[in-house]
Amino acid sequence: MRNSDNDFIFCENCFVKENTGFKHLGKEQIELLNYEKACNLYKRGDIVYHEGHKGGGVYCVNKGVLKLYKTGIDGKEQIIRFAKPGDLIGFRSVLSDESSCTTAKVIEDAILCFIPSKLFVELASKNAEFSMHLIRLSCKELGESNKYILDLAQKTLRERVAEVLLLLFDTFGLDEENYIQVSLTREEVANIVGTATESVIRQLSDFKKEGSIDLKGRRIKVLDLEKLKKISEIF
Amino acid sequence: MRNSDNDFIFCENCFVKENTGFKHLGKEQIELLNYEKACNLYKRGDIVYHEGHKGGGVYCVNKGVLKLYKTGIDGKEQIIRFAKPGDLIGFRSVLSDESSCTTAKVIEDAILCFIPSKLFVELASKNAEFSMHLIRLSCKELGESNKYILDLAQKTLRERVAEVLLLLFDTFGLDEENYIQVSLTREEVANIVGTATESVIRQLSDFKKEGSIDLKGRRIKVLDLEKLKKISEIF
DNA sequence: CGGCTCCTTGATCAAGGTCAAGACATGTGG
DNA sequence: CCACATGTCTTGACCTTGATCAAGGAGCCG
Numbered sequence: 001m002r003n004s005d006n007d008f009i010f011c012e013n014c015f016v017k018e019n020t021g022f023k024h025l026g027k028e029q030i031e032l033l034n035y036e037k038a039c040n041l042y043k044r045g046d047i048v049y050h051e052g053h054k055g056g057g058v059y060c061v062n063k064g065v066l067k068l069y070k071t072g073i074d075g076k077e078q079i080i081r082f083a084k085p086g087d088l089i090g091f092r093s094v095l096s097d098e099s100s101c102t103t104a105k106v107i108e109d110a111i112l113c114f115i116p117s118k119l120f121v122e123l124a125s126k127n128a129e130f131s132m133h134l135i136r137l138s139c140k141e142l143g144e145s146n147k148y149i150l151d152l153a154q155k156t157l158r159e160r161v162a163e164v165l166l167l168l169f170d171t172f173g174l175d176e177e178n179y180i181q182v183s184l185t186r187e188e189v190a191n192i193v194g195t196a197t198e199s200v201i202r203q204l205s206d207f208k209k210e211g212s213i214d215l216k217g218r219r220i221k222v223l224d225l226e227k228l229k230k231i232s233e234i235f
Numbered sequence: 236m237r238n239s240d241n242d243f244i245f246c247e248n249c250f251v252k253e254n255t256g257f258k259h260l261g262k263e264q265i266e267l268l269n270y271e272k273a274c275n276l277y278k279r280g281d282i283v284y285h286e287g288h289k290g291g292g293v294y295c296v297n298k299g300v301l302k303l304y305k306t307g308i309d310g311k312e313q314i315i316r317f318a319k320p321g322d323l324i325g326f327r328s329v330l331s332d333e334s335s336c337t338t339a340k341v342i343e344d345a346i347l348c349f350i351p352s353k354l355f356v357e358l359a360s361k362n363a364e365f366s367m368h369l370i371r372l373s374c375k376e377l378g379e380s381n382k383y384i385l386d387l388a389q390k391t392l393r394e395r396v397a398e399v400l401l402l403l404f405d406t407f408g409l410d411e412e413n414y415i416q417v418s419l420t421r422e423e424v425a426n427i428v429g430t431a432t433e434s435v436i437r438q439l440s441d442f443k444k445e446g447s448i449d450l451k452g453r454r455i456k457v458l459d460l461e462k463l464k465k466i467s468e469i470f
Numbered sequence: 471c472g473g474c475t476c477c478t479t480g481a482t483c484a485a486g487g488t489c490a491a492g493a494c495a496t497g498t499g500g
Numbered sequence: 501c502c503a504c505a506t507g508t509c510t511t512g513a514c515c516t517t518g519a520t521c522a523a524g525g526a527g528c529c530g
Contacts, residue, residue: 070381072389080381094458095367096374101381125367128360132330135359135366138373139331144304145380146336152387153429154307157518186477194388196519201478217477217527392486421509431487436510452495452509 001009009039009062016062019086021133022082029123037143038114038190048089048104048112055071055090055100057116065172065182068102069191079192082107092138094120100196107184155232160193163205163232165213167192170224179219186218244274244348246296254321256368264358273349279405283324283339283347290325290335292351299345300407300417303337304426315380317342317406317417325388327373329355342419387429390467395428396438398467400448402427404457414454421453 011034017023025033042048042064051054051071061083069077082100083089093100094117124131128219149159165180172182190200204220207213212228214221222228246269252258260268277283277299284290286306296318304312305325315337318324328335329352359366386395400415407417425435439455442448447454447463457463 070385072385076389078385078388079489092374092377095370096378097371098375098378101378121367124370125363128363128366131363131366131370132356132360135330135370135373136332138377139327140333140372142327142373142377142380143331143333143336145377147385149315149380149383149387149429150305150313152306152384153313154311177276194384197476198478198520199518202518205478422509432508433488433510434486437486440510 006233009111010034011037011113014062016060016086020060020088021130021137022060024127024129024133025123026127027029031129032119033115033123036116038121041113042106042110042112042113044106044109046106046110048106049100051101051103052099055093057114058088058090058094058120059084059104059112059114061087061089062111062113064106064112065108066106066110068104068105069101069189077191078189078194081141081189084171088137091120092141093136095124095134095138107182107188157193157195157199158184158203158206159232160195161200161207162187162212162228164189165207165220165222165228166232168220169225172223177221179216179221183218244346245269246272249297251295251321254363255257255295255323256372257295258378259362259364259368260358261362262436264362265469267354268358269349269352271354275349277341277345277347279341279344281341281345283341286336286338287334290328290352292349293323293325294339294347294349294357296320296322296324297346297348298453299341299347300343301339301341301345302423303339305337312423312426313429316376317341319406323372326369327376330359330369330373342417342423364468369451377450392428392430392434393438393441394467395430396424396435397447399424399427400442400455400457400463401460401467403455404460409457414451414456418453 003189011017011022011097014022021035022030037060039062048059048066063085066083066089067079067127068081068083069079083104089104090100092098124134151163155163168184169179172180175181186201186204187197189204190197193200204213204215207228208215210227212222212224212231214223242436246257247318248258257265258266264441273297274297283294283301296412301318301324303316303318304314307313318339324339325335329335339442340389359369386398390398402418403415407415410416421436421439424439425432428435439448439450442463443450445460445462447466448457448459
């Protein structure tokens with residue numbers, strides 16, 4: 001897992017910088033960040049941090065995909081969100097000084113840069129633009145989480161599955177064959193929707209019968225985006 | 236509704252200041268706030284702001300209780316959280332520069348101080364302690380919303396009702412007769428739990444039969460806190 | 471060729487949503 | 501003070517959604 005030297009990334013030239021709040025840092029702060037951070041390679045299945053632990057820092061995703069989930073009854077996961085290049089993970093617990101509310105697990109091999117809490121908080125409190133960026137980030141996530149509370153409380157399974165397909169489409173985009181560019185097990189899809197694996201399978205095959213999507217193993221092709229939108233956007 | 240002059244509150248002496256991030260403001264900033272803010276009296280049933288609108292500002296609750304909810308299918312409300320004296324509402328949309336994700340409605344007559352967006356953002360970006368307080372606040376709320384996603388996805392009705400009773404207990408405390416100090420309709424309780432009114436009623440009367448709570452109109456008395464905790468804390 | 475893991479389908483069942491009706495409390499105007 | 505209307509609460513009956521259990525199929529790897 002540890003592979004720092006090979007995968008070292010220079011913040012100065014890092015291509016994800018523009019998407020992250022780090023673009024607001026000054027030259028000196030970038031140098032400090034570059035010096036103190038640690039870049040590592042993670043393989044599919046690796047756990048970056050565990051729910052309930054104090055993280056000690058924040059990770060910037062340079063490459064790969066992760067799922068952030070909470071663990072519930074009988075160890076059943078509830079996926080809260082995904083992280084991909086340019087995303088920051090672990091900042092919630094660092095900034096609120098609580099223990100982590102999710103577990104972060106690698107879905108596609110990833111390179112993550114670790115930034116110690118102390119440095120991160122220091123950067124935030126000394127750079128107003130950076131801290132405002134972080135505020136916007138957490139407020140945005142809060143809005144999304146609140147939306148999902150409504151969905152879970154009021155939408156049917158069918159509506160939520162359609163919505164999750166749109167979420168995956170928006171988050172990961174399409175490959176050259178128009179399949180959604182992410183490989184999730186049916187169980188993982190169920191853990192986003194908040195339902196049983198079998199129920200997701202049934203709903204997906206319904207959508208396939210109806211001509212809204214096509215299925216090829218784990219790959220999902222969206223055939224009728226508008227129809228899915230209509231199904232999911234009931235209010 | 237407008238009653239500014241009667242209810243004017245001086246930020247300098249405001250008793251809720253210690254609970255809010257405003258304690259981090261300097262003398263000059265407090266004066267500015269005092270000068271620009273507008274205090275108003277709101278009656279039960281008044282809507283302070285609507286979901287989907289750009290707020291134009293933030294409200295500081297000096298007195299009273301509000302519910303913040305999203306509107307779903309057939310106008311059914313999903314209550315996201317409550318606000319009471321010392322709480323700030325509307326900051327999420329102001330800070331993320333999005334439209335409001337909830338509607339704020341007064342449950343108990345309230346006095347609210349309105350702070351225009353421009354001033355609020357300025358205070359946040361010029362005062363590191365204040366902005367760090369806001370970051371902590373939104374990150375904390377994010378943690379709570381994420382927890383509720385898991386609950387809605389995995390817990391049974393019974394478990395969620397018990398949990399909501401504990402939430403109400405924690406938020407509003409007890410009156411001299413040990414009843415939870417808030418008056419909610421059964422429908423409102425259902426809109427926190429995320430279920431039908433009838434289901435909440437049935438579950439409450441089950442809890443009463445089991446000796447966990449007592450009911451007197453809308454008032455709820457907690458008889459066996461530990462039992463409720465055990466029911467709700469299944470993981 | 472086993473032995474995995476994951477996917478799929480069918481059958482069954484219970485949790486909880488929906489509908490309907492009546493009880494109760496409160497407020498209003500005559 | 502009564503008659504009536506309105507809103508909330510409660511209970512019963514019914515039915516749908518989706519969870520659970522069980523079994524077999526498909527794909528992959530050593």
